Amino acid sequence: MLAYTRRVILLAAVLVAAIAAPGPADDAGPSPEIEALRELGTSASLDPAMREKVRALRGLEEEDERMTAAGEMSDEERRQIVREKRRGHRARLRATPSHRPRRRATPSFEGIFARDEVPAPFRSSEFRVTNFWGGTVDRTRVGVYAGYRPEDPSRGVLVVFDDPSDVEGRSYEMPSGAGPAVILSEGDGELGVGSVAGEFEVLEQRSDGTSPPRIVRTSGLARYRFDLRERVYR
């Protein structure tokens, strides 16, 4: 009886596993937007914005038909396409030129620039820019962003880029918490750095987002000099 029960349980377990396991990938099928719009289009009461959205369905279906038709081919046609793809790939590899660096690099941003005048490589949840200084230190191009991390606007931070392969930069927190950093002056391998007085919204990644954003008030009273060679505040 025990052996019989075991067999039944085993059979049931195998069936459950077979049903619960994800199946093989489906055919490419229509794009996800088509499914969404078809579903939307069946609704009796659509507001003007959604009616406008549904109008895109025709163009999406035409694109889908074009791609589906291309995928439905005979074996011979398929072999021909694959041969063409291989030929095209080989030709592309042969055509690869030798890459020399651009003779003249884009003029970099040299001097002090306000936030809106300068590009910045940060996610808004990582760093907020106040301003920027760009220049040359010991024949190395250096860019310095001043600002703050949105989870703590009271602490000014400088982020230094001096290597083209570095996508993050290196961060230097101001010694005192008087507000976001701002670059005030440049000269002799140093930057004059201050902090900004004001009210700043705090981004709290771990909050449940139901209470109004917390605001911090900063004094803006800190003043330092940042040594661009030693990377220290004085």
Place this chain on the structure above:
Amino acid sequence: MHLSRGMTRSFLRAGFVCGMLLAALATRAMAAQARPPTSTSWYVYVTSNEANATLYDWAYDAGYRAGRRHLSLAGTQNDTVVLDFGQPWASGTSRGTWSFNATYGRFVTTGAIAEAVKQFASGYYRGVGGDVQSRLRIAVGTNNYGRYADSAHGRAWAELVATIGSWLSANPPGKQVAVRGASDIEIGYSTAERASAWVNGYASAWQSPYLLYHYGDAAGCPQRGTTRTPAACNGGWHQDDVVYVSWRASPCYPLPEIYSNAGGNARQWQQLSLHSYLAYGRPMSILGPLSQSRACAQRGGCAGTSNTPAEAWSQLWSELNADGRTARNLSVSTDIEWRK
């Protein structure tokens, strides 16, 4: 009717197995939808001393690798990748993007972006080889940071995407590759008005099928308690503003950043979809999550925002499907990394 002991046992056995099958089916109906293979999206960082030809070669190789990967997977793929070219920029009458940092990045024109995307598409088409049915959508991305993120730039972006689309329609890669516009619209990058102006610029010039994917954030938006009255998010934005630039503007579809390890981003987007339902009668059609685990690994980690693709998928799917008003399946899983 008298049943023999053997028949009774057979009935009991059959009943037990049927019961288990029904239980399994019910479990499956409630189980999380299987995640599709995760694609690799890219921050396409171009340094100031790189020629455009170097960018094009990288794009071809990256597309080729994406194609080879599809070829190696069982079944037919239907995938999306985002190529993020950086923030809107202009030089004279020429529009494009600035490729990330001010010191070592550079201006990339819309012409160079178009060529890079064509190369990516060509690489994919050839890389996928004998798999003639898998498909790839390339979403050409920028963001809402800086003074050039305006209506005119949005319009130029729609024209860029349409140009690539026309080329695809007329060339072999278009048999397996489609193009979309995209923008990493972040609350901390601009006011809601400026972000909407860019989206409206895109909407004024777009044509189907060149939709606009929103792969941005919802910083500070509520994670519970949503009603039909839009609640405040950070930076003066409201839920309505995020719903507009990600869904209610005609070309827009949300492909949101689901970075938070604690699940906050998934909750915010479920609540945005719920707000759309309560205020307008329809939830948003969220395509799927964008995660950044590879970019985080390249940058030495991201405190609290390093969801793996599996975590991002599971969080978003679970939140959306925990409420019948926002329940839906997802179709896209993509993880972004830096081109270095």
